Amino acid sequence: MIKTVPILVFSAGLLLISCESQVVKDENSQFYSVSLGSELILHREITVPPDQTSVYLQYGKIAASGHVDFYKPHCKFELYKISTKARVVKPDTFVVIKIVDQREDVSVGMPTYASLGFSYGDGPLHLTYSTAMYLESAVQPDVFRIDCKRWDDPVIGEYLSISEMREALGDYFTLKLADS
Structure with missing residues (x-):
């Protein structure tokens, strides 16, 4: 009995430690x-x-959709409505009211008939790892969201870090975290 008490105490300690969560604060x-x-x-x-609802930002610059390297961090700044006229979004502070992290299959415009790439089974070669931040402004209600993302491997791919988001946004935007 005396020998089992230390084992029980040690086991209980391990169980308690395994329930502890680590809060990650590394950007x-x-x-x-x-x-x-x-x-x-x-x-x-x-x-x-x-005739567009969005612009892309990559490496701190506005990039035409045909010039975005989708494998590298980029953000898509979106409005709700399409218009036949150009629209200007003025400097403002937007509050993040909803966040959605998701992985989606990559859709390419032209079919690939032969490829040197390898997929996992019959799954996709790439996934889009995205963090969509839905935005709210009392002054500019047509602003919808900003979606920061990249194409990556389906098995070991990663979402963007906050540092990577900031790099994509450059000096156009400052991301001020609520918990910092």
């Missing part, structure tokens, strides 16, 4: 998330072209 980690109530502060105007 370089994919596991540190943007929290509700965070703010996305736009410092300069962004023009959304006619």
Whole structure:
């Protein structure tokens, strides 16, 4: 009986330690998330072209969709409605009211008939790892969301870290975390 008491105490300690959660606060980690109530502060105007609802940001610059390297961190800034006229989004502070992390199959425009790539079974070669932050502004209600993402491997791919999001946004936006 005396020998089993230390074993029971040790086992109970292991069980308690295994229930403890570690809060990740490293902005370089994919596991540190943007929290509700965070703010996305736009410092300069962004023009959304006619017949479009969005612009891409990559490496701190506005990029045409045909010039985005989808394998690298990029963000898509979106409006609710399409218009035949160009629209200007003015500097403002947008509050993050909803966050959705998701993985989606990559859809390519042209069919691939032969490929040197390898997939896992009959699954996709790439997935889009995205963090969509739904935004709210009392001044500019047409602003919808910003979706920061990249294409990556289906098995070992990663969501963007906050540092990578900031790199994509450059000096257009400041991401101010609610819990910092």
